[in-house]
Amino acid sequence: MQPIELTTPLALLGLLLLIPIIILYLIKPKPRHIRFPSIMFILGVERSKRFRSFFKRFIRDPLLIIQILIITLLVFAISEPFFIVREEENVKENSVIIIDSSASMQSTDITPSRFSRAKEIAKELIGKMNEESLISIVIAENIPILLSKNLNKEDAKYSVENALPSDSPSNIGDAILFSRDILPKSGINKRIYVLSDLSPGSGTDIMLTQRLASRENISVNFVKINGDGGNIGIVDINAKRFITNRYKFYLTFTVRNFYDEDKEVVADIFMDNESLISMKKDIAANSEKLFDYEGSISEDPHCITVKLRNEDFLSADDIALAFLPGVKKHKVLLVTDDESDLYLRYALESSRDIDLRIAVPPLIPKFDEFDVVILGELKPEFILPGTFRDLRFYAENNGNIIFLASSDLCNFENKNLDELIPVELDSLRTEWEEIHVQLDHEILIDVVPKGSKRFPNIITKKHIKCKEKNESVVIATTGNSPAIAYQKYGNGKVAFIGINPNANWSNFYYSSSFPIFWLQLINWITREEPTIGINNFKTGDYLPVVGGMEIKTPSGKRLNATNLILDEIGFYDISYGDRIDKIAVSLSNEKESDISNSLQIEAIGDENFTIKKEMFDVRKDIFPYILILVLFFFFIEAFYYRRRGML
Structure with a gap:
């Protein structure tokens, strides 16, 4: 002192x-003294x-x-x-507390859960801050969510108390970047606190985001919340009807054992809440096994549920879901020459979902009797006047048309044809070319491997040189020309398929994916709008929502959002007026299921964390004590x- x-x-x-x-x-x-004789003897003494x-x-x-x-x-x-004394003191700060709310934070290897512990630490942290500090709360899901901004201590605690965990994967890197952006550009004492199990997630690299934040004088502090528990989880699921027999389905799912010892796993499979079968397998330590099942199914839509019986520290991945849409019969008209487009005929006739009718010009039935009209190999001299005009009226009134590249397609001189087709035709080229993917689309599922940018082992020998129109969408190209393109026309769709399956055009007919492509094309082009084309998702995926859609989440919430983040495991109901569609959402994420794994970065354990204090000269006034x-x-x-x- x-x-x-x-x-x-x-x-x-x-x-x-x-x-x-x-x-x-x-x-x-002074008081006046009265003298008495009896005291006279002491007067002398008083004077002295x-x-x-x-x-x-x-x-x-x-x-x-x-x-x-x-x-x-x-x-x-x-x-x-x-x-003056030297004391530790909490300084006023602008801070953001990031709470990891991903699926792995639901692990119970910390009582009652990692997420609950993160909330406790957040409230303790807020309680130790300076009274004048401004606090923001960010929830780190697959994308960061701003729960509250620039609150005082009391309101910030209330905001943390109302935070809920999600079933989505983690994305701490993007949450740090988002937090950096909401902090003021100027000023000192800017801090970001990350409360997470630091499981490997998606998004921007965490160490990179920490360096980017430090360049703006923002301190990033990691608090690790991890109990190193074990887990067994479903990391992948797939269920579909067979292309060749829509009344049978197959189910595959992968279960991984994250323990350091062998485990026996029991999986129960349910269809529409009724038990189908129980399957048992031994899985070695830190390895996985594929389970598969085939069964019969009706034409109605069905919900598939897989549940694991094993007890572990994470329940979110002990369940996986799949939805199988109902079977719809499509009436298809193929307009072609008598002996042409044989491979296409065989592919369409092989599907029980398609009621195919062949028409050979000039005898063509009324188009409005069919869901799809396919124009194959045609000779201009056999097409009656007004045919393309009728096709235009058909498309305007919910009709769907597919133009297949053919030898004489460029020789038609018809304004209605030019208006309908989604490309501008030029000429026929004889060149060997690969087919390159320009847009991921549902008609390419199981045709092109996920992530690939070309059709595997498919070569075109001929193609039509053309270019897309302004409003058309190009899915694939060959020789710098659109090979698969479509556009909306009136209330219908019109597609151009430049990959002719005839042997003198390409080897597509030889591929096992050829009938799959055409069935998926028919299913997509006939689907009413708006409708969800994909029915099985993973948590963290986006669901594009168009006007008029109402969504009911697995927890019972009803939403009318424009873009929905699927952060709950379960079945979602999608309503479009009187029609109701359904989607299934599962975790199916190996990184989230591996709850014992965490990023190797400098972090403080949740039991050792304390807010940083600084030494200051503090003036102590004595005035009140005096x-x-x-x-x-x-x-x-x-x-x-x-x-x-x-x-």
Whole structure:
């Protein structure tokens, strides 16, 4: 402790007031003495002791001493005495607390869960902050969610208390970048606190985001919440009807054992909440096994559920779901020459979902009797006038048309054809070309491997040189020309398929994916709008929502959002007026299921974390304590006056 200092040392001049007080005290009138003969003998003695008695009286009179002390203390208080000490103190800060709400944070290897522990730490952290700090709360799901911004301590605690975990994967990197952006650009003491199990997730690299934040003088502190528990989980699921027999389905799912010891796994399979079968397999330590099942199914839509019986520390991946849409029969008209497009005929006739009819020009039935009209190999001389005009009217009224590349397609000179087709035709080219994917689309599922940018082992020998129209969408190209394109026309769709399956055009007919492509194309082009084309998702995926859709989540919430993040495991109901579609959402994420794994970055354990304090010179004023002492002496003075009978 440093010596006592005075803010106003000139105030000590007030001590001069003591001089007149002492003088007045000494010259105040004395009591009058009446002399009696019996005491005359002591008068001489009194004269000799008068001088000494004066000083004794001065010292022994308590009221005078008390008054001197009161005045001295008051003057000392007015001078504002203080001393300086070194103390730790929480400084005012702008801070963001990121709470990881991903699926792995539901693990119960920390009681009651990792997420609950993160909320406790967040509230403790807020409680230790400076009273003037501004606090924002960010929830880290697959995308960051701003729960609250620039709150005081009390409101920030309330906001944390209302935070809920999700079933989505983690994305801490993007949450740090988002938090950096909501902090003020200027100022000091900007901090981000990350409360997470630090499981490997998606998004931007965490170490990179920490460096980017530090460039803007933002301190990023990681608090690791991890109990190193074990887990067994479903990391992948797939269920579909067979293309060749829509009344049979197959189900595959992968179960991984994350323990360091072998485990026996029991999986129960349900269809529409009714048990189908129980399957049992032994899975070695830190490995996985594929389960598969085939069964019969009706044409109605069905919900598939897989549940694991094993007890572990994470329940979110003990269940996986799949939805199988109902079977719809499509009426398809193929307009072609008598002996042409044979491979396409065989592919369409092989599907029980398609009611195919062949029409050979010039005899063509009314188009409005069919869901799809496919125009194959055609000769201009056999097409009656008004055919393309009728096709245009058909498309305007919910009809769907597919133009297949053919030898004479470029030779038609018809304004209705030019308006309908989604490309501008040029000429026929004889060149060997690969087919390149330009857009991921549902008609390419199981045709092109996921992530690939070309059709595997498919070569075109001929193609039509063309270019897309302004409003058309190109899915694939060959030789820099659209190979698969479509556009909306009226209330219908019109597609151009430049990959002709005839042997002199390509080897597509030889591929096992050829009938799959055409069935998926028919299913897509006939689907009413708006409708969800894909029915099985993973948590964290986006669901594009168009106007008029109402969504019911597995927890029962009803939403009308424009884009929905699927952060709950379960079945979602999608309503479009009177129609209801359904989607299934599962975790199926190996990184989230591996709850014992965490990123190797510098972090503080949840039991050791304390908010950083800084040393400051703190001024300690003595003024309040002096006033308390003055009041104490005032009471003593009043006591003496009362005792002497002067009050």
